[in-house]
Amino acid sequence: MRSVHAEHPCPAPPASFNMAAHVLAHAPRQPEKSAMQIVRATGAERWSYARLEAAVRGAGTGFLRAGLQPGDRVLLRLGNTPEFPVAFLGAIAVGLVPVPTSSQLTAPEITRMAAEIAPALVVAGEGIALPDHPAPVIDEAALRGFETLEPAAYAMGAPDRLAYLIYTSGTSGNPRAVMHAHRAIWARQTMYQGWYGLGAEDRLLHAGAFNWTYTLGTGLMDPWTMGATALIPGAGVAPDTLGLLLRRFDATIFAAAPGVFRQILKHHATLDLPRLRHGLSAGEALPDTVRAAWMAATGTPIHEALGMSECSTFISGAPAHSAPPGTAGYPQDGRHVAVLDPEGNPVERGTPGVLAVHRDDPGLFLGYWQQEAETKARFQGDWFITGDTVQMAADGAILYLGRDDDMMNAGGYRVSPIEVEAALARHPDAGEVAVIEIRVKADASVIAACYTGTATPEVLAAHAQARLARNKRPRLSRHARAIRKTPTGRPTRRALRESWDEP
Secondary structure, three states: OEOEEOOOOOOOOOOOEOHHHHHOOOOOOOOOOEEEEEEEOOEEEEEEHHHHHHHHHHHHHHHHHOOOOOOOEEEEEOOOOOHHHHHHHHHHHOOOEEEEOOOOOOHHHHHHHHHHHOOOEEEEOOOOOOOOOOOOEEEHHHHHHHHHOOOOOOOOEOOOOEEEEEEEOOOOOOOEEEEEEOOHHHHOHHHHHHHHOOOOOOEEEEOOOOOOHHHHHHHHHHHHHOOOEEEEEOOOOOHHHHHHHHHHOOOOEEEEOHHHHHHHHHHOOOOOOOOOOEEEEOOOOOOHHHHHHHHHHHOOOEEEEEEEOOOEEEEEOEOOEOOOOOOOEEEOOOOOEEEEOOOOOEOEOOOOEEEEEEOOOOOOOOEEOOOHHHHHHOEEOOEEEEEEEEEEOOOOOEEEEEEOOOOEEEOOEEEOHHHHHHHHHOOOOOOOEEEEEEEEEOOEEEEEEEEOOOOOHHHHHHHHHHHOOHHHOOOEEEEOOOOOEOOOOOEOHHHHHHOOOOO
């Protein structure tokens, strides 16, 4: 049997569609229900569905009154505050294109992004680095003032028109802006039972940053689409307090990266969470030790998913269909995926190959912003090539075997070694630089740097701090007399990983 899954294809979205309108469709039917609670040990800030929709549509009106036109980009420089989803959905509601970005990005990093996307407006949170760019800036206070404005009408249109951009690292060494259509939210319905087990009465707490596609979708958009409640840890909430918040605010589902589960378990041998049904994990492989420890501490399982920014999650375990041990789970019903050989043909089940998503999947991206050649290179015929090497079992379960490139994974974020190397190499005393991911424990890995110059590790660390987001900075560094290269001039990263502990 060939390694293809195309069961129960996801139906096409309506011909006239708007992502924000779809996400907030429950608001008129349940205006007083809690849509979002910003939770802290001292209490919670509650947003009803009525308030959320009023804020979103008021933001849309404010953006239009500021002179923005449909298709204009709105750069979001916000933290984990209610203003983030309000600005994101408010822009989409009126046909603008929001661009969520990590609050950890430095001024040089966000300046390069702004030069690429040419935003017409920047929405800024306090203390977050802004780009050197002529676009006007509004702060969170101004955005909150939009909530009282007349609600904007939803800009309806073709479901495959551009809705938002989200940055992801690429093998080219530069972050790429992934273009997603309005229909991306429609395709996420495959996850509601194929991964989450999500219903209208659920209270889902997500511990990630809002700019991350995992948090933005799983933690906010999907609960609202289902009429559920999103629980958001407030700014400064430490991992060791998340167990208390899960219990106090009756969370039924908890979503996080593996590292967050690990940090909670460091502080709690047991957790009494009577309402919690299960956890969700994505962003990096979930170690079996963490999965087992969480089950022992809480009595609840963790369901893992495999995905990427270009097509979100599409392989997962679920409450109704657990992943077999050692596998990433099953293709979600509605997904059209295959395991291909180098020529682009589906291999026999049980044979390794590259995981691919068919171009007719409504959740697949539109392409990379202003990078047509890079977009074209990711397709082989009708298939988007993920770069993940996998093996499909006879029953359809997917065994993840690794990446076919050198991408690193730091705390759930994919990081390009080329980008980190380029930043470090700008120091005049760095010499040649090679960056790798190394495992420091059975269930934890970090970014490490080798360099040939005369700089000290402390000097390079300070240099990186000024130029790279926290999750991209090397945690370890070592001096090397030389860095071994391939015939094409690339560092031999596998050899570096294997020899890291050698003198």
